[in-house]
Amino acid sequence: MEKLLIKNGSILTMSTQEPSIFKGDILVEDNRIAQIGRDFSTDEIDTVINAEGKVVMPGLINCHNHAAMVLLRGYCDDLRLMEWLKEKIWPAEDRLNGDDIYWGTMLASAEMIKSGTTTFADMYFFMDEVAMAVQDSGIRAALCQGLLFNDDNGDKRIKATQRLFDNWRGKAAGRITTMVGPHAPYTCPPDKFKLVMELAKDLDSGIHIHLAETTEEVNQMFSEYGKSPTKYLADLGLFESHHVLIAHAVNLSRNDINILRDLKGGISHNPVSNLKLGCGIAPVKELRDLGIAVGLGTDGAGSASTLDMFEEIKAAAWLQKNRFFDPTVITAYDVLQMATIEGAKALGLDKEIGTLEQGKRADIIIMDIQKPHLYPQNDICALLAYSANGSDVDTTIINGKVLMQNRVLLSITEEEVLHKAQQIAMKILR
Numbered sequence: 001m002e003k004l005l006i007k008n009g010s011i012l013t014m015s016t017q018e019p020s021i022f023k024g025d026i027l028v029e030d031n032r033i034a035q036i037g038r039d040f041s042t043d044e045i046d047t048v049i050n051a052e053g054k055v056v057m058p059g060l061i062n063c064h065n066h067a068a069m070v071l072l073r074g075y076c077d078d079l080r081l082m083e084w085l086k087e088k089i090w091p092a093e094d095r096l097n098g099d100d101i102y103w104g105t106m107l108a109s110a111e112m113i114k115s116g117t118t119t120f121a122d123m124y125f126f127m128d129e130v131a132m133a134v135q136d137s138g139i140r141a142a143l144c145q146g147l148l149f150n151d152d153n154g155d156k157r158i159k160a161t162q163r164l165f166d167n168w169r170g171k172a173a174g175r176i177t178t179m180v181g182p183h184a185p186y187t188c189p190p191d192k193f194k195l196v197m198e199l200a201k202d203l204d205s206g207i208h209i210h211l212a213e214t215t216e217e218v219n220q221m222f223s224e225y226g227k228s229p230t231k232y233l234a235d236l237g238l239f240e241s242h243h244v245l246i247a248h249a250v251n252l253s254r255n256d257i258n259i260l261r262d263l264k265g266g267i268s269h270n271p272v273s274n275l276k277l278g279c280g281i282a283p284v285k286e287l288r289d290l291g292i293a294v295g296l297g298t299d300g301a302g303s304a305s306t307l308d309m310f311e312e313i314k315a316a317a318w319l320q321k322n323r324f325f326d327p328t329v330i331t332a333y334d335v336l337q338m339a340t341i342e343g344a345k346a347l348g349l350d351k352e353i354g355t356l357e358q359g360k361r362a363d364i365i366i367m368d369i370q371k372p373h374l375y376p377q378n379d380i381c382a383l384l385a386y387s388a389n390g391s392d393v394d395t396t397i398i399n400g401k402v403l404m405q406n407r408v409l410l411s412i413t414e415e416e417v418l419h420k421a422q423q424i425a426m427k428i429l430r
């Protein structure tokens, strides 16, 4: 058995209702947390990490991503969502092959591991290559093939979903989980959507979907179906029968919010992407007041431009405070919960990840807080939420394996990945 001891850290477990930080050690055995506390017998330890003066906390969970879209970072900014998608992104994506997607996902994994993300939910294509990159990089992921039915390839995408489940569910030492990924209400007509729901039932799987990202989408659904996108999904019976991970949920009416009251699953709030595309502000406070799990996500770096979850943490807090002209409506600890345990709930993985607790998977980050922008050290949670950024992550451990230490990646050759990404970008964006 492989034993890893993290010593003398300031431990923030995220498992308590109120913030609580204590000095202590964490013992990891293979891929799980074996003990949290003080003064374990230290014989037969394979690796010791000294976390003196650092904060030890759960890895961050990026609930909505299209990881390989990092290849399109900076390619076309400052456009409207539909124009951006239809005229720029979709044609560029058509030029990507499986190998490109592998290297794109490796680049995204490098960025995520270096900024403290230990799990991401992905919706994309060439999912075999995405899964291979997850396997090689050591990160944890909930993968789904994006299912669109706005061209003749819908059936192919259904088959790709089946293949993803057959080949990759539970693989990479349990780091890969799989979901069914209908892209959005406006790309999935009712007959197709029913097929997708049946498929998810047969596979005993959760569903990952974009919902109510723009007012344009809401208007389109009203003119086509006479109802909001949320009501459209509710009338298909989706929310009663399935675990659903909803990305965005920005443009919701009071009625839509009520429909989501009993949501099994949760929401990925992606504030930076929403802000950059001018989509609006999600009613996060109202949704959380109903007890709905609201995690955080970056969305693809094609829109958000960054996979640094510390930016999402800040933006999520600022937006709700501003919506209500009231800084008390959401706290530093609230947004840290969103980035960890609420994200785990949204993914249906909260029994395994999202907090530091005995028996859970060892997905742990160690934050270096010995820096000018993190002093003086009064309220550590406020520092982490409002002052820290991704480059303050010193060490990242996923499934018990140290993947970054002293900011050096151990599972990814960073130089090679950067070089490949640049080559691919030159090829497809020419």
Ligand SMILES: [Zn+2]
Binding pocket: 064, 065, 066, 210, 247, 299, 300
């Ligand atoms: Zn998205």
